[in-house]
Amino acid sequence: MSLRKIINNKTRSLRVKTGYNTKNNKNIYKRRLKQIIISIILVLMVIFIKKLDTNITKTAIELVDKTINYDMEITKVKEFTLKYTKKIIDVPKKGISVFNEDSNKEGFIIPVTGEIYKSFGKVPKSNGVEIFNKGVDIIPNRNEVLAISEGVVIEKGKDLVYGNYVKIRHGNIEAYYGGMNAIYVEIGDKVESGEKIGSINNINKTKFHFEIWEGGSPVNPMKKIEFLHDVVLT
Incomplete structure (x- = not known):
């Protein structure tokens, strides 16, 4: 037997033992490339629909999960895609604000976040x-009550309807903050914009x-103060 035949036989034997197959490897590479492309498309889709309704995004991630499980094996591509997309659509309830923190009309900050109960x-x-509501009633989702801007505390007390309240003069306007469990300022105190002036214990209620x-x-x-109209309940 010639040296060339011996080498060829050894090479074929080695390929069989190691499972090497050029055609199969090409198919594997194509499948992995397809997985990566599909994953990228899914991520882009989730990023886009994230700006829509939260329920839609939740449905989308379930569809993403099912699609990946159906079409792909458990791979690093799947793990990465699921982990990334779930982070994107993880929108906590506290993200719903009665006020838009980024675009307040006169430079005021939000006193609380939550849902408007009465406009x-x-x-x-x-x-x-019919009754006339002189302000807005909010079901808060955080404890802190913040001063909308710098000012001076001019009144503090307890109202039969709204409970503990404080009035603060902010330049040419006065703001009434009512329904707090605790108040941290006194009459005559100067407050800064965003300063914690009180707290609410029973949030969401x-x-x-x-x-x-x-x-x-x-x-x-x-x-x-700019706020989101679609959370008005009554």
């Missing part, structure tokens, strides 16, 4: 009677009442 103005009752007065009359807080 400013006339509120119809079940007996046909207690109603926080917020008013803005200008020229001796209540004005719609919506006109002073």
Whole structure:
């Protein structure tokens, strides 16, 4: 037997033992490339739909999970895709704000975050009677109550309707913060913008009442602080 035949036989034997197969390896590479491309497309889709409704994004991630499990083996590509997309759509409830923190109309910051329970103005009752809400009622989802801007505390007390409250003069307007369990400022105190002036213990249950007065009359807080209209409940 010639030297060339011996070498060829040894090479074929080695390929069989090691499982080497050029055609099979090409198929593996193609399949992995397909997995990567699909994963990238899925990530881009989730990033896009993240800006839509939260329920839609949750449905999308379930679809992503099913698609990957159906079409692919358990690979690092799948683990990376699932981990990344789940981080993207993980939108906690505290992210829903009554006020838009990025675009306040007159430089005021939000006093609390949560959901609006009653908006400013006339509120119809079940007996046909209307009452006038001088501010907005909010179901907060955080404990802290913050001063909307720098100012001076001019009044502090307890209201029969709204409970513990404090009034602060912020330049040419006055703000009423009501429904707090604890108040950390006293009459005459100067407060800074964003300073913690009180707290709410029973978040998601207690109603926080917020008013803005200008020229001796209540004005719609919506006109002073930008907020999300789609969370108004009543």
